[in-house]
Amino acid sequence: MKLELNGQTREVDAPDEMPLLWALRDLCGVTGVKYGCGMAQCGACTVHLDGKAVRSCVLPVASAAGKKITTIEGLSPDGSHPVQVAWAETDVVQCGYCQSGQIMSAAALLAEKPDPSDEEIDRAMAGNICRCGTYQRVRDAIRRASSMRRARR
Amino acid sequence: MTLSRRDVLVSGAGLLIAFHVPGKGRAAQMDKKPSVDPNAFVRVAPDESVTVLLAHSEMGQGIWTTLAMLIAEELDCDWSKIRVEHAPAAPAYAHTAYGLQMTGGSTTTWSEFDRYRIVGAMARAMLLRAAAERWKVRPRSLRTESGFVVHRTEQLSYGQLAEAAQRLSPPASVELKPKKDWKLIGKPMRRLDTPEKITGKAQFGIDVQVPAMRTALVARSPVFGGKVKSFDASKARAVPGVEQVVQVPSGIAVVATNFWSAKLGRDALQIDWDLGAGAELDTGKLLASYRELAKAPGTLAAAKGDADAALVGAARRLEAEYDVPYLAHATMEPLNCTVRLEGGRCEIWTGTQFHGVDQMAAAQVAGVPPQNVIIHTPFLGGGFGRRATLDSHFVAEGVHVAKAAGVPVKVVWTREDDIRGGHYRPMYVHRIEAGVDEKGLPQAWRHTVVGQSILTGTLFEKFAVKDGVDAQSVEGAADSPYLDAVAARKITLHSPRNQVPPQWWRSVGNSHTAFAVESMIDELAWAARRDPLEFRGALLADKPRHLRALEAAATSAGWGTAPPEGRARGLAVHDSFGSIVAEVAEVSVDARKRIRVHKVSCAVDCGQVVNPLGIEAQVQGAVVFGLSAALLGAVTLKEGRVEQSNFHDYRVLRMPEVPDVTVQILESDAKMGGIGEPATAPIAPAVANAVYALTRQRLRSLPLRLT
Numbered sequence: 106m107k108l109e110l111n112g113q114t115r116e117v118d119a120p121d122e123m124p125l126l127w128a129l130r131d132l133c134g135v136t137g138v139k140y141g142c143g144m145a146q147c148g149a150c151t152v153h154l155d156g157k158a159v160r161s162c163v164l165p166v167a168s169a170a171g172k173k174i175t176t177i178e179g180l181s182p183d184g185s186h187p188v189q190v191a192w193a194e195t196d197v198v199q200c201g202y203c204q205s206g207q208i209m210s211a212a213a214l215l216a217e218k219p220d221p222s223d224e225e226i227d228r229a230m231a232g233n234i235c236r237c238g239t240y241q242r243v244r245d246a247i248r249r250a251s252s253m254r255r256a257r258r
Numbered sequence: 259m260t261l262s263r264r265d266v267l268v269s270g271a272g273l274l275i276a277f278h279v280p281g282k283g284r285a286a287q288m289d290k291k292p293s294v295d296p297n298a299f300v301r302v303a304p305d306e307s308v309t310v311l312l313a314h315s316e317m318g319q320g321i322w323t324t325l326a327m328l329i330a331e332e333l334d335c336d337w338s339k340i341r342v343e344h345a346p347a348a349p350a351y352a353h354t355a356y357g358l359q360m361t362g363g364s365t366t367t368w369s370e371f372d373r374y375r376i377v378g379a380m381a382r383a384m385l386l387r388a389a390a391e392r393w394k395v396r397p398r399s400l401r402t403e404s405g406f407v408v409h410r411t412e413q414l415s416y417g418q419l420a421e422a423a424q425r426l427s428p429p430a431s432v433e434l435k436p437k438k439d440w441k442l443i444g445k446p447m448r449r450l451d452t453p454e455k456i457t458g459k460a461q462f463g464i465d466v467q468v469p470a471m472r473t474a475l476v477a478r479s480p481v482f483g484g485k486v487k488s489f490d491a492s493k494a495r496a497v498p499g500v501e502q503v504v505q506v507p508s509g510i511a512v513v514a515t516n517f518w519s520a521k522l523g524r525d526a527l528q529i530d531w532d533l534g535a536g537a538e539l540d541t542g543k544l545l546a547s548y549r550e551l552a553k554a555p556g557t558l559a560a561a562k563g564d565a566d567a568a569l570v571g572a573a574r575r576l577e578a579e580y581d582v583p584y585l586a587h588a589t590m591e592p593l594n595c596t597v598r599l600e601g602g603r604c605e606i607w608t609g610t611q612f613h614g615v616d617q618m619a620a621a622q623v624a625g626v627p628p629q630n631v632i633i634h635t636p637f638l639g640g641g642f643g644r645r646a647t648l649d650s651h652f653v654a655e656g657v658h659v660a661k662a663a664g665v666p667v668k669v670v671w672t673r674e675d676d677i678r679g680g681h682y683r684p685m686y687v688h689r690i691e692a693g694v695d696e697k698g699l700p701q702a703w704r705h706t707v708v709g710q711s712i713l714t715g716t717l718f719e720k721f722a723v724k725d726g727v728d729a730q731s732v733e734g735a736a737d738s739p740y741l742d743a744v745a746a747r748k749i750t751l752h753s754p755r756n757q758v759p760p761q762w763w764r765s766v767g768n769s770h771t772a773f774a775v776e777s778m779i780d781e782l783a784w785a786a787r788r789d790p791l792e793f794r795g796a797l798l799a800d801k802p803r804h805l806r807a808l809e810a811a812a813t814s815a816g817w818g819t820a821p822p823e824g825r826a827r828g829l830a831v832h833d834s835f836g837s838i839v840a841e842v843a844e845v846s847v848d849a850r851k852r853i854r855v856h857k858v859s860c861a862v863d864c865g866q867v868v869n870p871l872g873i874e875a876q877v878q879g880a881v882v883f884g885l886s887a888a889l890l891g892a893v894t895l896k897e898g899r900v901e902q903s904n905f906h907d908y909r910v911l912r913m914p915e916v917p918d919v920t921v922q923i924l925e926s927d928a929k930m931g932g933i934g935e936p937a938t939a940p941i942a943p944a945v946a947n948a949v950y951a952l953t954r955q956r957l958r959s960l961p962l963r964l965t
Binding site for chain 2: 120123124127130131132134135136137138139140141142143144146147149176177178181183184189192193194196197198199200201202203204205208226227228230231232233234235236237238239240241242243244
C-alpha cells in the first residue's frame, strides 16, 4: 500500500492490521515515533493524520493509507516549528523518549487552539506520559509557543 | 585470558566501602586521584570541534551537559563547538569511587567533578604548549580565550593546534581554576542534547538498526522462577515474518523480520511451564507475613543506649506501622538489547547503566574475552535504576538469543513484559515504637524494618552486606538525622527472601525509609500538639543544613499562613545521596476522596552547584516520580501472577494531576551531593502529613488512599 509520509509517497508491504507505528518504525525506518505501551495509553507514538494527533500504536496501517501522515521528522525540516523552538528555550527534555509524542500533541493542540487555556492544555496533553516528570516545563513551553505565535501575527 | 567475575570484583576494590555505606564511604575513595588519560575523555579536532566522552550514561539526568561544562570550564573552549558522545565500555571509564563503569546512586557529577576538570585543564595545557612551540615563546606568556590561544595580537585556534598538541605527552600535574574565576560552573546552562531530542533524531536503544538484524520477543515465565517444561511453536512459525523460534534460559524467543510479526508469533506460542514455588506468591499474604515478622526485632543494624528499657520507662509510648508495595520503574523506553556476534567479538547496543557488569556477563555468555565485548550506548529512555541490573539479565538474554538464532538480533520488551518483569522496588514494612518525654520529644526509638535485600545473593553481597544487614535496606532509617537527638534507639532488619527479583529504584532504600521516619516524626509532633515545623526544628537543632532547607521550603510554601480553603500543608525533610531536600506539599481532597496535590515547595542543599537549570529539572522530575508512587503506584501478585500489565492499571501521574513544583537551590560549602534521586523520597511523607493535617486521617500505607 501507499503511505503519504512527511510529504513523500512511500510504498510499504504490510498486512492491513499492522499498527501504523510498526509500519513507520520497522518498514519505513522512521524511528522518531516511539513505542511506549501499544494500547494508546502513553502517547509516545503520537503522529498527525491529516493534522490531527493520533496514537499510531493502535491505528491499523491500512486506515492511514490515503491520508497525510506527519511524524516528528516531518514537523519542520530543521527543528524550527514554534513548538520545537519553545521546547528548546524552556529546556524541557530529560531522557527525551516521550518528547516526540509530547511535541506532536502540543503542535496539534496549537494548530486547533492557538491560545489554549491551562485546562485545555491539561486536557490535550493528558494522553502523553512522561516518566522523567517534565510536565511542568511542557506546560510552560506550550504557553511560550502560543505567545510566540501571537507575537508573529 | 578470560577474566572471571570474581577476579574483576577483587581488583575493583573500590566497590568495597562505597557500596556498603552509600554516600559515606566515598571520602576515602576520592583521596586517591585516578591517573587520567585526557585522550580517553576529550578530543579536540582540526575542525574546531571539541568532543567530550561520557564515562556514564545519559538517561535524562542531564550529565550530557553537566560533564561537558566541567571540561569546558577548564579547557576554555567555545561552548557552541562542544559535541558529546557516550564512551565505550573500558577500564579507563571506571567510576572514580566504585572502580567499575556504571551510572547510578546520584553519583555522576560529584564523582567526576575533579576528573573532568582535570581533563579539561590537561588538554588546555597541551594546546598552550603546542602554541608556545609554534611561536617559540614560553607557555606562561600565553593565554586562552574561548577556543583560541592568544599571544599579544596573534592567535591560533584550538583546531589549528589540535594535531601538534596531540603529539605532546599529557602534563604530570595541572592547576585547576579557583572558584572565583569560573565562567560556566554554577550558571544555568541549557541542555546540549535538546536539538536531537526535539526532532526525533536522537537514537535510543530501541531505534538501533544493524545490517541483517532481526527483532525478537521472548516469552518469559508468567511467574517468577518458572521454567519451560515443553513448548509447541508450530503456530508461531506460521506467522508471516517469523523466521525462528529458539529456546534460551529465560524462555522462548520468537525471531522475526519486525516487531509486529514477533509479537503475533509470541502470542501464538503454546508453552507448558514448570512454575515452581513462585506460583504461591500473593502480595496480600506476603504483607501479612511481613507484619508478623515486624513484631519481633530482626538483625541489629544500628543502636545506641538501651532502647528496650527506655521504651518501658517513657512517659508516653506511640507506635505505628507503615508499608509500601512493589513498584515497577516503567521507563518510557521498554528494555531492549541488540547483539551481533561476529569474528570472536560480541557487539552490543543497549541503554545500560551498568557497563562494567554487563560486559563481564556478555563475555561469559558469548564465550569471548571481556575486551572483545563492545558496548555501544545510545540514549537511555529513562533509567531510574532499571537498567543497572545486578544479574545483567536483559543483556545476557540478548546475547543468548543472538547466539541461538545465529543472526544479529534486537530483543525488545513490551510494556507488559516490563510491568510484569520483576526487578521491582521491593515491598517493605516498617514498625516504629517511640517513647516520648513530657514535651513530646522522643527519648526512645525502636524501629524494625522488613523487606527483601537487593544485594543479598548478588555479586556484591560480600562487599555490601555486613553482619546480615544490607545497608541499603535501612539507609535513611538507621542513620536518620532525627535520631541524634534520641538518647536510646535500636534499628533492626528482617530480610525475607522470595522469588521476586528486587532492584534499585530511584532513591532506593530512602523510597520507603523516608516515608516511615518522616510520617512517624509527624505523628509525634501532632501527639505533642506542636507545630510540625517547630517540632522538627527542636529535633534538628544542631543540624544547620537541615534547618535551613526546612525553613526555606516552609517560607516559600507560606507555612504558618492559612492555606486556601479546603487545603492543608505537610512537610518532610530527608538526607540522602549526600544532599538534603525539604518539601512542603499543599493538598486537597475531592468529593470522591481522591487526594490532589496542588503545590510542592522544595528546598535543596546539594553542596556545590554545577547547573542550576538541571538541578531544578531533576528535583521537579523526582517529585513527580515520587508522587506517582505515593498516589498511584503498586505492583501486586496473586497466585504468582503480576496483576498489572500496562499504564491503564499501573498508573503514573498525567499532566492534569501534576502540581506546580518550585525549587530553591541552597548552595553551600558542604561536600557535593547527588541530585537525580534525593527529591524522590520526601514527597510521599510530605503528602501523607498534609492529608493528616486536612482530614485527621493518618495514612500509613502507600499508595495513599483515603477511606
